[in-house]
Amino acid sequence: NLPAYPTPSSQVHSPTYTAAPQAHEYRLAYNARLNPNRSPREFVKQAKNGGVTLRLGGQDDRVTFPVYGYGASVEGTLDIHKRDGITSVEVQIEGTLMMEELAESGTTNCKLFLNKTILWVKDRVYEAPCPRSLSFSLPLPTTFSDGGKSYPLPPSHEAHLSGLPGFRARINYSISVIAVKPNIIPHAVKSTLLGGGDWFYRTISTPFVYLPRTRPSSPLPPPLVPGQWGIIETSQWKVFPTLIHANQGGHDIMVKLYLPASRTFCIHESIPFHIMFSSSAMSLAAFMPLGPMVIASLKTQHTKIQLLRQTTVDVRNALILGTRTDIWRVDYIGEGAFRHAVCGAHWIAFSGDIYISPDIKVGGFRAGGFSIKDCIVLTMTPPDISKSPFKELRFTVPVQLATDPCPRDGSGIVGYTEQTGSPSISSSDEFGAPPEFG
Numbered sequence: 001n002l003p004a005y006p007t008p009s010s011q012v013h014s015p016t017y018t019a020a021p022q023a024h025e026y027r028l029a030y031n032a033r034l035n036p037n038r039s040p041r042e043f044v045k046q047a048k049n050g051g052v053t054l055r056l057g058g059q060d061d062r063v064t065f066p067v068y069g070y071g072a073s074v075e076g077t078l079d080i081h082k083r084d085g086i087t088s089v090e091v092q093i094e095g096t097l098m099m100e101e102l103a104e105s106g107t108t109n110c111k112l113f114l115n116k117t118i119l120w121v122k123d124r125v126y127e128a129p130c131p132r133s134l135s136f137s138l139p140l141p142t143t144f145s146d147g148g149k150s151y152p153l154p155p156s157h158e159a160h161l162s163g164l165p166g167f168r169a170r171i172n173y174s175i176s177v178i179a180v181k182p183n184i185i186p187h188a189v190k191s192t193l194l195g196g197g198d199w200f201y202r203t204i205s206t207p208f209v210y211l212p213r214t215r216p217s218s219p220l221p222p223p224l225v226p227g228q229w230g231i232i233e234t235s236q237w238k239v240f241p242t243l244i245h246a247n248q249g250g251h252d253i254m255v256k257l258y259l260p261a262s263r264t265f266c267i268h269e270s271i272p273f274h275i276m277f278s279s280s281a282m283s284l285a286a287f288m289p290l291g292p293m294v295i296a297s298l299k300t301q302h303t304k305i306q307l308l309r310q311t312t313v314d315v316r317n318a319l320i321l322g323t324r325t326d327i328w329r330v331d332y333i334g335e336g337a338f339r340h341a342v343c344g345a346h347w348i349a350f351s352g353d354i355y356i357s358p359d360i361k362v363g364g365f366r367a368g369g370f371s372i373k374d375c376i377v378l379t380m381t382p383p384d385i386s387k388s389p390f391k392e393l394r395f396t397v398p399v400q401l402a403t404d405p406c407p408r409d410g411s412g413i414v415g416y417t418e419q420t421g422s423p424s425i426s427s428s429d430e431f432g433a434p435p436e437f438g
Contacts, residue, residue, distance in 0.1 A: 042076075047177075047203045051082035054177055054204045066175075068140060070212035074175055075137040078119065083130040088180040092116030093138050095153065095173045095210070097367050101315045101327060102166040108315045110368055112144040112153065112171075138175075140210065146368050154367040156209045159311045161329040167313040169370045176205040214363060215404040216264040223351060224258060224274050226342040231276050231349055236261055244277075244287070244380060245391040251283040253390070257305075257378055259397060266405040267360050270353035271376070273305065273336065278347035286389045290382055292338040292350050303380045307334025307354050307399075314369035326369065333357045333374075356401075363401035374399050 043059035043066045046052070056076040059066045068074060074093050080086070095112035119134040143150045160168045221236035233239060238261045244253040258274035265271045277284065277291065290302045314326035334356040341349040354376065364372045378395040382388030 045204055045206050049082070049203075051080070052177060052179065052203045053079040053081070054175075054206065055079065056175075056208075065206065066208040068173075068208060068210055070214075071140065071142055073137045073139045074208070076135070078134045078136070078177060080130055080132055080134065080179075083132070085181045086122070086130040086179050087182060088121040089119045089130065089134055090116060090178045090180070091119060091136050091138065091175065092178070093140070093173070093175045093208075095144070095171070097154075097370060098168075098170045098172070099313050099315050099368070099370055100168045101313060102164055102168070106315060108369075110146075112367070113141050115139070115141070144367070151366060153210065153212070154365040154370075155211050155362040157362055157365075157372070159313075159329075159370075159372075161311075161313075161327065165327050167327050169311075169313045171210075171367060171370070172207060173210045174205055174207045177203050179203045211362070211403070213404050214402040216262050216266065216402055216406045218262055219406045220269070220272060221260050223272065226349055228344070230278065230344065230347045231256070231258065231274055231341075233258075237274070238263070240395070240397050242378075242393070242395045244393050246283065247389055247391060250286065250389055251280045253277050253279040253283055253287055255378070255393070255395070257376075257395070257397065259376065259399075263397070264400040264402055265356075267356050267363070267401050267403060269405055270355050271307065271334070271399075272351070272353055273376075274341070274349065274351045275305070275338075275378070276347055276349040281346060283389075284346070284348060288348075290380060290388070290390060291348070292352075294338055294340050294350075302382060303338075303378075305336035305338075305352070305354060305376065305378050306332050307336075307356060308375050308377045308396075309333045309360075310373050310375070312369075312371045312373075333360050360401065361403075363403065374401055 041057075041059055043056040043063065045054045054076060055078075056066045056074065058075070066074075078089065078091070080089070092114060093116075094114045097110040097112055098107070099110075100107040115138050117136065117138065119136055120130060122128070122130070140153070142153055144153050145151075154171050156171055156173055158168075158170045160166070221234070224231050224234065224237055226232065237258045240257045240259065242255045242257070244255055246252050254277070256276045256278075258276075260272065275292070277287065279287070292303045293301050309331045310328055311331070312326050312328040334354045336352050336354040338350045338352040341351045343349065362372070364374050366372075376397045376399055378393065378397075380390070380393040382390065382392065385392060
């Protein structure tokens with residue numbers, strides 16, 4: 001299992017973006033020819049019976065589902081075309097977590113939140129008809145509660161592990177519109193808001209994507225430079241030391257892996273690193289065939305640095321006789337490329353970048369028994385361990401992934417300064433700590 005880590009304060013939320021300027025903003029430029037005959041962009045969905053149309057503002061009309069960010073409000077309008085007999089209209093948004101362990105502990109469903117409101121109720125005195133148009137605004141929560149603790153609301157995400165045992169897990173969000181009529185619809189369900197003898201049917205329900213945008217609190221630091229005795233360390237880079245142990249009485253090799261101190265990286269940018277190996281000249285010479293190769297395929301590379309993602313599902317989310325009941329899968333989501341930097345009499349240094357897969361859309365999170373954690377893994381695997389002068393190495397460093405880069409000139413940093421600060425991934429959490437869940 002990967003080592004556990006707390007949520008760092010070095011990752012902050014990006015502002016929520018809207019199609020039109022807000023009260024404190026102004027438009028720098030606008031090309032009306034791009035959409036001369038359209039109102040501000042909307043996501044539109046119509047009920048199958050044509051009775052109601054749902055319009056959600058601030059959306060790209062070309063997307064499959066609406067998208068909302070951290071702290072956003074689901075805002076829109078209901079156009080009601082068939083108003084006869086309607087006594088009330090309500091709208092709700094909800095988030096759910098579904099986990100299923102195949103051939104193990106069954107299925108569990110958890111409601112992350114439910115936010116609903118009544119938009120209109122018929123006045124029984126004046127008998128006014130339902131309005132043709134109703135506006136609404138429902139805020140998304142930023143947290144949810146589980147086991148008495150509060151956690152950030154997780155992004156929309158789906159994961160699975162084939163085979164037995166295996167799992168399926170989904171975090172879904174949706175908006176539903178409910179039109180209520182008197183008791184004329186058979187096999188309907190009572191409205192949880194209105195109660196009484198009214199019955200309702202769902203006229204429209206559509207999923208939406210919750211994607212909280214985050215960014216590192218500081219940009220990537222300038223590269224380190226070598227000196228006479230090796231790499232010159234700075235406060236902007238954190239060093240992670242380990243050893244490659246020698247066989248048959250040889251000298252061990254000291255390994256120093258340097259990563260940007262925040263350890264929070266944008267999924268659209270490569271992750272820079274430096275690595276230095278130091279030992280006796282004889283041990284370094286013996287290690288070189290096993291060390292990083294500047295030009296080599298992954299099949300012939302004995303020393304690798306990769307980005308690893310562990311996805312864990314635990315339906316019971318508990319300890320049974322001191323043992324967790326989770327199932328997990330591990331995926332390599334980024335590969336590192338080495339560049340030779342410089343060497344001295346008793347050391348050799350490399351620099352490079354880890355390139356993240358474009359399929360990655362979200363960072364790590366935890367929601368009940370469903371969690372994702374990311375880690376940089378440095379490995380050295382001899383082709384024949386029985387004949388190798390050195391033992392195998394596997395060294396992990398937990399990291400966080402963010403959706404957006406940090407603005408290098410300071411622009412765009414709005415309203416989140418209280419969440420910035422020094423990294424909170426403490427050294428006690430870096431190596432070998434058991435995972436923590438729910």
